[in-house]
Amino acid sequence: MRSKLYLLSFLFLMLTIYNCNNPVENNDKTDSATVNHSVDKPLVEKQSIHHQTPNTPAEILQKAEVPVLCYHRISESAKGDYSVSPATFEAHMKVLADSGFRSVLPNQLYDYLVFNNPLPEKPVMISFDDSRTEHFTVAAPIMEKYGFRGAFFIMTITYNKKNYMSTEQIKELAEKGHTIGLHSWDHTMATKYKEETDWQQQVVNPKAKLEGIMGKPVDYWAYPNGVYDHQAATELGRYFKLSFILSNKRDSIQPLQTVRRMIVPELTPQGLLKSMKRTFFSE
Numbered sequence: 020m021r022s023k024l025y026l027l028s029f030l031f032l033m034l035t036i037y038n039c040n041n042p043v044e045n046n047d048k049t050d051s052a053t054v055n056h057s058v059d060k061p062l063v064e065k066q067s068i069h070h071q072t073p074n075t076p077a078e079i080l081q082k083a084e085v086p087v088l089c090y091h092r093i094s095e096s097a098k099g100d101y102s103v104s105p106a107t108f109e110a111h112m113k114v115l116a117d118s119g120f121r122s123v124l125p126n127q128l129y130d131y132l133v134f135n136n137p138l139p140e141k142p143v144m145i146s147f148d149d150s151r152t153e154h155f156t157v158a159a160p161i162m163e164k165y166g167f168r169g170a171f172f173i174m175t176i177t178y179n180k181k182n183y184m185s186t187e188q189i190k191e192l193a194e195k196g197h198t199i200g201l202h203s204w205d206h207t208m209a210t211k212y213k214e215e216t217d218w219q220q221q222v223v224n225p226k227a228k229l230e231g232i233m234g235k236p237v238d239y240w241a242y243p244n245g246v247y248d249h250q251a252a253t254e255l256g257r258y259f260k261l262s263f264i265l266s267n268k269r270d271s272i273q274p275l276q277t278v279r280r281m282i283v284p285e286l287t288p289q290g291l292l293k294s295m296k297r298t299f300f301s302e
């Protein structure tokens with residue numbers, strides 16, 4: 020009896036080791052940060068990681084969209100569609116938490132879109148463009164209070180400038196579990212990068228610099244002004260796992276490089292939920 024138990028435990032152990040190691044060996048494309056399989060997780064969950072046939076663009080377009088919010092200014096003084104007050108931002112995070120939403124990060128979204136990895140029941144991605152100081156001083160602490168983490172897209176020309184995040188603050192966000200993405204060097208739209216030097220200046224160099232600051236890869240991009248075309252999306256696919264647009268139409272060949280987001284203006288908490296529903300769940 021006892022030897023049978025030993026044999027069973029041994030088999031289970033081998034199975035666990037096999038399941039843990041195999042995806043890594045077969046999967047050069049996924050960086051180590053996105054492969055999270057501890058020994059005590061159930062085997063069922065590992066199977067979704069185990070089958071690594073990536074979805075086709077058509078399959079990706081068929082999948083339920085995950086709502087992605089896009090904030091810019093979080094300030095009392097700023098006005099307009101690109102701004103919310105700190106109190107409104109807090110009310111937004113509270114209504115999301117109270118409604119059962121859980122924040123997801125771009126790597127989780129990527130694994131869901133490409134490999135059908137499971138997400139929380141009510142996922143939402145919360146993102147920020149333009150590297151404003153208040154993203155660090157106001158938004159991140161409020162999000163952390165509700166157990167949320169976000170994606171911050173940096174235009175790197177603003178490093179250490181007044182009203183913009185310092186390189187230290189960007190690094191600290193990454194250390195707290197937020198994702199740092201790129202939003203170009205100086206906010207020139209991706210449709211205007213024609214020469215090799217434009218790509219170097221707006222994508223290659225700032226990506227390398229940002230990676231140097233954090234000591235980890237930068238795999239995500241947000242288009243300046245949300246503007247893209249097929250050519251830019253295709254080219255960006257060489258550098259990024261996902262690129263984010265606004266609530267315009269996705270590219271049928273490059274859905275990973277045209278993930279939709281909605282700009283969040285000053286809305287009531289219920290207004291936010293309605294707007295999310297209209298933008299992401301009504302097609």
Ligand SMILES: [Zn+2]
Pocket residue numbers: 148149202206243244
């Ligand atoms: Zn921007």
